[in-house]
Amino acid sequence: MGIMGRFYDEDIKKSPRIDRLISHLYAKMPVIEADRAVLLTESYRETEGEPVILRRAKAFLKICRELPITIRPEELIVGSNSIAPRGCQVFPEYSWEWLEKEFDTVEKRSADPFYISDETKRRLREVLPYWKGRTTSELATSYMAPETLTAMKHNIFTPGNYFYNGIGHFTVKYEEVLEIGFAGIRDRAAAQLAECGLGDPDYASRVSFLEAVILSCEAASEYGRRYSVLARELAGRETDPARRAELTRISEVCARVPEQPAASFYEACQSFWFVQMLLQTESSGHSISPGRFDQYIYPYYKADLDAGKITRESAQELLDCIWVKLNDLNKVRDKDSAEGFAGYSLFQNLIAGGQDAEGNDVTNDLSFMCIEASMHVRLPAPSLSVRVWNGTPNEFLIKAAKLTRTGVGLPAYYNDEVIIPALMSRGLTVEDARTYNIIGCVEPQKAGKTDGWHDAAFFNMCRPLELVFTGGRESGELVGVETKPISEMRSFDEFYDAYRQQMDYCISLLVNADNAIDRAHAERCPLPFQSCMIDDCIARGKSLQEGGAVYNFTGPQGFGIANVTDSLLAVKKLVFEDKKLTLEEYREALRKNFGRGLGTRETEDLVAQVAGGMSAAGQPVGEAEIRAICEAVRKDPVSPAEKAKYDQLLDWIDELPKYGNDVPGVDAFAREVAYLYTKPLQNYRNPRGGIFQAGLYPVSANVPLGSQTGATPDGRLANTPIADGVGPAQGRDTHGPTAACNSAARLDHMIASNGTLFNQKFHPSALSGIEGLQKFASLIRGYFDQKGMHMQFNVVSRETLLDAQAHPENYKSLVVRVAGYSALFTTLSKSLQDDIISRTTHGF
């Protein structure tokens, strides 16, 4: 491929406005604002006893009418969720107690701090208590089985995302809003309403839903008109004639969209933006992804360019403005989640390139301009993705590689040749599968037809392995299922079978948790605004949360394949084949963390034991005593002989072949290990009528969840990170990027239809010159030829990262790819920074 001159792939000059917009956006720490929570609560108080879907719509209408609005200096695309740049609103309908507890610490916490004023605290304190007993989180908890709650307490998995927040993780039919406006959608709903038969069995719910849709369309239309008025007022006061003209234009544009169809490229861009931001006003779900922006905006771009109404440069400037605005949206998470999702990221995934419904390549000039925009702004949002298939033009891949080379951690590369059949295997039509886009980190779906629940939980595959060693018990509690005591195991098969049993059981608990949360959202937080832009909600007369989408999935992620593979193989070889030690000895080594200081859980258990013994003996056990015991226990000196024994064990482990080095036998085993998660999961169903489908990636949860995991038989020490995505364990791959790619490609990516994540870190020198770019592109093609699904790259030097850690003030804009997204390195927690640094650097 690659007929030169087919595309405009030259650099396009960046408008000086863009850097000024960025400076303004990042001048201060983000702020928490109270207005949405106050308006929401006021509305709920007024609608007590009404159908929940109408209460949601009325609250949304009130928010759109009364939420303070602002136009920031020099903006061309307008609409902000908060008055403060990068500010955020509060969504107490999902959960709120954590926020109140963090009022005085949220400003100083290490991951994603927010400023909150005393006035905001006061206003929030007035409304938050209203939500006691009314949140989705509380209802979900009440629906969960006791065993599930126990497993969650022990960190076997975490459904944190949807447990405490909105769902998000969808792409709406932006193209429909551009084409017919909210007026058109409102008319569609009204027509459906007129057809409701008085004798229909679902008359009540259908009518309420359609009325809610109509209110939501009015809300969005009114919100746009408020900006028209504001822009006109500002234009009247503006002394700079150039800016006055811009404001006047903004006022004209917002007078029409999003209510009316977009009549120009500018209106299309502005209408898109209103949809994108209002979706994030309606609910706190993240990963609300713009999807195939280069496809649905292109007709407007092409028409205006051909008509001479815009130039490439002016169009690029508007795109750049949208890119900046995507970073204006923000969300406050609880402290623990903030560490797992560090970097203020909302995972707004925007994808360029790929095929149309008939399988033709539809890469266009706008696809190139999307990459150009990310080069211009160099910010974490949007999470830019590119679709790659055998027909992808070479020059497009080279343009993408140039962006990779900047070190911004973008774009992520996706393989059509795996994703399309994977989606079809889940029941999508070939046309829907071919026009997929990516949600959030790495999750494929058909836009405008899917409720994917793509980030439904993180499942730590190392924890069931720990449970095998303890027969399912931990800290005196039955957490997993009771399996055969290791002292009685006579073969590796018995050990492996026990792991399978623990996995099966824990997966069933995960499903129990997700379905409880699913139900809670349907009952308490159905979302009429987003539902009106996803098929087939209007025709079915029900919200997305109640199963209104054409395709319904639940996609929880498993991670730790590399650690579990290396661990099981170590047990097999050292215990059962070479008989170098017994399983009990192995367990002792893990408990003692290979003689490298006790891990957190062992420490806590021992402290509890000692304290229990003391108080039983009538001794006082206060805070000071506990601290002293803790100190003594943590050191837990091992004897030199013991230490030598553990060192020997670590040496034996080191010498074993590891996943990530292109060793076919090891990789084949890894494939089986991944199946232990992906296969059982697909047998479960969710309350929306869909199935579960597995993903294999941890976002950045491999760090915080690793910190809750004891030492593992692969030599990984207690509380250290779990392996990232489908990649090798940290520092275990020693044969370069192609070997790591080959190992990862030996997994079955097709069955992990909720996405897999393969991270590689490159030094910029590996991408120097056109030859370096071409070789880099070939690496991606080679991995994809072997049916790998996704690849992403950090291109920075280790020295740069170490220096950034030491002098964060000099690296405020250093962007790294963390997992499925890019984040500002200096905003990440220290442990996550260390993890990024320790990942093997290839390509010197």
Place this chain on the structure above:
Amino acid sequence: MDADYRRRTGRIFDIQKYSIHDGPGIRTIVFLKGCALRCQWCCNPESQSHEIETMTVGGKAKVIGRDVSAEEVMEEVLRDWPYFRRSEGGLTLSGGESLLQPEFAGALLRIAKESGVTTALESTAFADFAVIEREILPWLDLFLMDIKHMDSAKHRRFTSQGNERMLENARRIAAAGQALIIRVPVVPTFNDTPAEIAAIARFASSLPGVTRLHLLPYHRLGQDKYERLGRRYLLPDLLPPPQERMELLAETARAAGLTVQIGG
């Protein structure tokens, strides 16, 4: 050639994948053990002796060198076939001096060609031309040949060998129609003057068909290996040539009518 070439054995000390600076595309380098030269700046001192030896790596003794069959090596190399195919890359032989094990080297190159991947050889051409012509050239796409100095006495002083045989072989390899790129390690105090580089460039441009010259700046990445092998590094105070110096030398070489690049 008999059909047993696949089972020929030889001695290698490393296989390096995703090599992107040693020939076209993505390549896997197989390093053969043993060299006839003792270049003082050599960054792979463990490559010099044909004997299997021990080097300290990460505090532990590591055996350097193993005897393997050609097909074993190529099974490992061809794991990267998907990347070779996409980038027109393939196998590069390096060393040491591969030509000290010509039958083995030839077998590796032949299997690579038969598997449809490109072949390259990094060598000083320190062997009988007849052997090169018989064992190597039939299976070789690109010869990356080191020419370090035009003055044989100085060449001998720094590398332990004179340059006559290499220069003669360069002429004959070029005359045979073999694609050939001349590579010059630029080592301060040895050959980093414009006059010395110009002499090499003039020689290179006199070779039929040769148009390209690579100037490889001296680096110190191999220095600590000497200590780990229990040997002394003879150039402890030598600094890599500055970028401006390299640019100047490249400009000088271009005067001979060659396409010159800095680095591989």
